Amino acid sequence: MTDDADARRLAWVYLSRVVEGPCPALSALIDRIGVTEAARAVRECDLPESLRSATELRRGTDCAERDLDLVARLGGRALTPDDVEWPSWRMLALGQLDATRDRSAAVPLVLWVRGPLSLPDATEQALAVVGARCSSGYGEQVAADIAGDLAGQGWTIVSGAAFGIDGTAHRAALAAGGTTVAVLGCGVDRPYPAQHERLLAEIAEYGLVVSEYPPGTTAHKHHFLARNRLIAALSDGVLVVEAGMRSGARNTVKWARRLGRPALAVPGPVTSAASVGCHRMIREGEALLVTRAEEVVDETGPLRLAVPDRAVAADETPDGDEGLVYAALPQVGSRLPAHLAADSGLPLATVRAALPALELAGLVGSDPSGWFRLTRTERLVR
Known part of the structure; x- marks a missing residue:
């Protein structure tokens, strides 16, 4: 790592x-002057009025190197927007929200991660499963069936590691040999709830535990409301299995709708x-009714986007989304x-819809390594 890259990483972690x-x-300040200069401005309180109160309490606390060392000893890492592993396309929709409507509508500065997987790869095809903490046997059975079926088909199950539906969804994904991601409202070194310490350890071993809060941060109520936007952002859709009248799951649905999920x-x-x-979300048009994994795939998977009626001829240059x-x-x-x-700057669902159209047109092919262009000779052979 170069001196400049190291300085930028320490600046992200400090902030x-x-x-x-x-x-x-703060995100707006970083966009305007850069992260290292923003860190200097915070340290020296050379800030606009809108940032002084937000940074006053901890601006004198610079333990970035200690935080990085701690998460490394846990087998984790800190991801910043400078890193290849940063889930850029997942964060695009968050970056386009109007932050004046909700203070939480901002891209996280850092994502603290424990686990062996790449975050972008793990969330390439993902579903958030959330719901009641005081769940019933019926709800847990439905959540386990849907999450297990989807995990077995290669979908990643994203949730918040809470009691009830969250924990059931995580366990079902692990039991199916699939991938699951737990997004926390505290530091990744703080199992929350404490009774899920073993579950979180298993997720960190086979999947990913993610948080925007630095190591050692304890859980607070407002953290979970902000955490919900990341659960929605890291997924292709949000599924609610059981929710009371004032359930926090409805907040996750709100974020899904704002992010276009x-x-x-x-x-x-x-x-x-x-x-x-x-029932209220279904009745008021906030959520679509589903009962099994196949219906979830129909609503969130790439096949719900129509393939263009006209295939692109092999000697034409494709236009529109296919062209991009x-x-x-x-x-x-x-x-x-x-x-x-x-x-390309396109949503993943749009890319997934465009690739089969290009394949039908004889312009691209695929193998386990991904999608590739076909040469003119290969087009003729196919």
Whole structure:
């Protein structure tokens, strides 16, 4: 790592500790003057009025090197927007929200991660499963069936590691041999709830534990409301299985809708207080009714986007979204859909819909390494 890159990483981590969570005003300052200069301005209190109170409490606390060392000893790492592993395309929608409507509507400064997987790869095809903490046997059975089925099909299950539906979804994904991501409202070194310490350790071993809060940060109520936006952002859709009238799961659905993700809900018995929130979201058009994994895939997977009626001729240059995806493919080598989304600036679902159209047109092919351009000779053979 170069001196400049090291200085930038320490600046990101320092600022992450100063504000501990989303801070639109600080994000705007970083965009304007750069992260190292923003860190200097915070240390010296050379700040606009909108940032002074937000940074006053911890601006004198610079333990960036200690934080990095601590998370490394846990087998984790800190991801910043400078890193290759930063989930850029997942963060795009967050960056486009109006932060004046909600203080949490900001891209995280740092993502603290424990686990062996790449975050962009792990969330390439992901579903958030959330719901009641005081779940019923019915809700846990439905959540386990849907999460287990999808995990077995290669979907990543994202949730918040809470009691009830969250924990059930994580366990079902692990039992199916699939991938699961837990997004916390505290430091990744602080199991929360404490009774899920073993579950979180297993997730960190086979999946990922993620937080925007620095190591050692304890859980607070407002952290979970901010955490919900990351659960929605890291997923292709949000599924609610059981929710009371004032359930926090509805907050995650709000973020899904603002980010353009499908929101889904499972109905329950009409006499069940645990499903009142799901029924209300379905009735008021906030969420679509689903009952099994196939319906979830139909609403959140790439097949719900129509393939263009006219295939592109082999000697034409494709236009529209297909053209942008084709242009993002290298002349030599292959790319995964997530990388194409980042390079083309298109949503992943749009990229996934465009690739089959290009394949039908005889312009691209695929193999386990990803998608690639076909030469003219290969087009004729196919």
